Amino acid sequence: xxxxxxxxxxxxxxxxxxxxxxxxxxxxxxxxxxxxxxxxxxxxxxxxxxxxxxxxxxxxxxxxxxxxxxxxxxxxxxxxxxxxxxxxxxxxxxxxxxxxxxxxxxxxxxxxxxxxxxxxxxxxxxxxxxxxxxxxxxxxxxxxxxxxxxxxxxxxxxxxxxxxxxxxxxxxxxxxxxxxxxxxxxxxxxxxxxxxxxxxxxxxxxxxxxxxxxxxxxxxxxxxxxxxxxxxxxxxxxxxxxxxxxxxxxxxxxxxxxxxxxxxxxxxxxxxxxx
Numbered sequence: 001x002x003x004x005x006x007x008x009x010x011x012x013x014x015x016x017x018x019x020x021x022x023x024x025x026x027x028x029x030x031x032x033x034x035x036x037x038x039x040x041x042x043x044x045x046x047x048x049x050x051x052x053x054x055x056x057x058x059x060x061x062x063x064x065x066x067x068x069x070x071x072x073x074x075x076x077x078x079x080x081x082x083x084x085x086x087x088x089x090x091x092x093x094x095x096x097x098x099x100x101x102x103x104x105x106x107x108x109x110x111x112x113x114x115x116x117x118x119x120x121x122x123x124x125x126x127x128x129x130x131x132x133x134x135x136x137x138x139x140x141x142x143x144x145x146x147x148x149x150x151x152x153x154x155x156x157x158x159x160x161x162x163x164x165x166x167x168x169x170x171x172x173x174x175x176x177x178x179x180x181x182x183x184x185x186x187x188x189x190x191x192x193x194x195x196x197x198x199x200x201x202x203x204x205x206x207x208x209x210x211x212x213x214x215x216x217x218x219x220x221x222x223x224x225x226x227x228x229x230x231x232x233x234x235x236x237x238x239x240x241x242x243x244x245x246x247x248x249x250x251x252x253x254x255x256x257x258x259x260x261x262x263x264x265x266x267x268x269x270x271x272x273x274x275x
Contacts, residue, residue, distance in 0.1 A: 091165040093143055094150035102164025106174045109162065110231035113176065113223055121183035121222040123173040124238040125153070125190065128215045128250040130169040137204050144201040145214065152193050157186065172235070180222040180255055187218040187253045195251065215251035217242060
């Protein structure tokens with residue numbers, strides 16, 4: 001702050017020196033006070049004007065630098081805020097939406113679809129027999145399977161669809177502008193994509209073993225729902241249909257309320273557990 005005021009300070013000091021010298025010159029040499037004092041005060045005025053101009057220039061430059069720093073800081077804060085928001089809404093393992101963020105967007109889409117009488121469907125997906133993957137190959141390989149599954153799902157749906165990790169090995173997909181028949185087609189596409197994918201990572205399974213193949217069961221539900229129900233009802237129905245798909249033998253799709261698998265066969269009775 002003091003450095004920014006040097007021009008004004010120096011000018012004032014010089015002005016005082018000139019004034020003192022002018023009075024001393026009058027006393028010592030008898031020079032004309034009026035003549036020399038005009039010249040001296042003219043020099044003082046010039047110095048003051050230059051000092052003020054320099055001071056204004058420095059102040060303007062300093063203000064510009066402060067403004068630029070504020071702009072940079074504001075931009076950095078926006079970036080940090082956006083990153084924090086992304087982290088709060090993203091599943092850290094798979095990179096897709098976490099459960100809370102999925103429900104937030106599903107709620108928005110549900111209200112829009114109901115208000116404008118548009119179609120909306122939800123898929124609940126669950127990897128079959130996932131526990132044995134962790135038990136046999138370890139949790140790092142299990143994490144790889146979950147990451148790969150999320151990527152397969154994301155690459156086989158539209159950009160406008162909403163994908164989230166529901167929990168554990170369960171995933172959820174909201175399909176705006178999609179009725180039940182089309183939703184079953186999408187679900188079958190996902191089921192087949194998982195079924196044919198070879199899961200291999202970091203030497204696992206060992207080279208002498210075949211690549212790991214996984215299957216997935218999917219429950220499907222669609223609007224409409226009762227007027228007093230909300231988007232959680234869609235999830236509940238899709239989850240119930242998922243249970244029926246597991247009960248019917250896994251690796252298949254069940255549409256809620258239809259009691260049918262993706263192949264058009266009735267849901268079979270539960271299979272007896274092996275002795």
